[in-house]
Amino acid sequence: MSPPPITELPPEMLGEIAIRTSLADLIHLSRTCKSLHRFLFAHNSRYIWKAKLASIEGLPACPADLSEYAYADLVSLSTSCQGCDASGCATVDWDLRVRLCQKCLSAVITTFDEARPPFRLRVRLGVAKFPSVKIRDLVRVRSPIPHGCAFVTKELDAIRAELKTMDVRTKAVFIKQRKAMMVEVRLHADQCRAWVASEVHAKIRSKRIPLIREKLISLGWGNELEIYYCFDDHPPCRRTGRTYSCALGSHSA
Numbered sequence: 162m163s164p165p166p167i168t169e170l171p172p173e174m175l176g177e178i179a180i181r182t183s184l185a186d187l188i189h190l191s192r193t194c195k196s197l198h199r200f201l202f203a204h205n206s207r208y209i210w211k212a213k214l215a216s217i218e219g220l221p222a223c224p225a226d227l228s229e230y231a232y233a234d235l236v237s238l239s240t241s242c243q244g245c246d247a248s249g250c251a252t253v254d255w256d257l258r259v260r261l262c263q264k265c266l267s268a269v270i271t272t273f274d275e276a277r278p279p280f281r282l283r284v285r286l287g288v289a290k291f292p293s294v295k296i297r298d299l300v301r302v303r304s305p306i307p308h309g310c311a312f313v314t315k316e317l318d319a320i321r322a323e324l325k326t327m328d329v330r331t332k333a334v335f336i337k338q339r340k341a342m343m344v345e346v347r348l349h350a351d352q353c354r355a356w357v358a359s360e361v362h363a364k365i366r367s368k369r370i371p372l373i374r375e376k377l378i379s380l381g382w383g384n385e386l387e388i389y390y391c392f393d394d395h396p397p398c399r400r401t402g403r404t405y406s407c408a409l410g411s412h413s414a
C-alpha cells in the first residue's frame with residue numbers, strides 16, 4: 162500500500178514536517194500546489210512561520226504591519242523573484258520590502274527626486290496644505306540608489322485613497338501616525354541590512370577558517386593549533402576582508 166499524498170496527512174503531522182523543513186524549502190513548498198498553499202497560509206498555521214522566524218539567530222522581529230509568511234519569504238534568502246519567479250534575484254530591497262527582478266521592480270515602483278518632489282504629486286495626495294510632509298513620511302521610500310528615490314506605487318495610491326476621505330484635522334492626525342510608523346519601518350530596514358551583513362560575514366568566516374588552518378598546518382604550526390582552543394575567535398580569523406595579517410605575515414583567503 163502506497164503512503165498517502167502529503168496533502169492528505171493530518172494538519173498536526175503536516176505542521177510538524179513544516180517546522181522541520183528549511184525556511185527556503187518551506188517557501189517553495191507553499192508555492193507547489195493550492196492545498197499546501199492554503200494550509201501554510203491559514204491563520205491556524207501562523208505558528209509554523211513564527212517558529213521558523215524565531216529559530217533564525219539575530220533576526221529582527223517580524224514587523225507588526227507584515228505577515229509572518231511575507232517576512233519569512235523576505236528573510237529566506239531565496240533567489241527567486243517574488244513577481245515572476247525568475248531565479249538569480251538574490252537582493253532584497255529592505256526599504257520597500259520586496260525581492261524583485263529589475264523588470265518586475267520597474268513595473269511596481271515610481272521613482273522621484275526627493276530633493277524636489279513634484280508638487281503635482283503632493284496635490285494628488287491631498288497634502289499640499291502640509292508643506293513639511295515628505296513622501297517618506299507617508300510610505301516606504303527606497304534610498305536614492307541607483308536611480309533616484311522610489312516608492313511602491315500601489316502603496317501610495319492606497320494612502321491617497323485614505324487621505325481623500327479625511328478632513329484637514331483628521332489628515333493631520335493620520336500624517337503624524339504615518340510619520341511615526343515610517344520611522345519604525347526605516348529602523349527595521351536598517352536592522353535587516355545589518356542582519357544580512359552579519360550572515361554574509363559569518364558565511365565568509367566559515368569558509369576562510371579551514372583555509373587558514375590548512376595554511377598554518379602546511380607551515381608547520383599544526384601542534385600549536387591543537388592547543389589554541391580559541392583559534393576561531395582569533396582576530397585575523399574573524400576578519401572578512403580578502404587579506405589578513407598575523408604573526409606569520411599577511412595572507413589572502
Ligand SMILES: [Zn+2]
Pocket residue numbers: 242243244245246247261262263264265266
Ligand atoms: Zn520578476
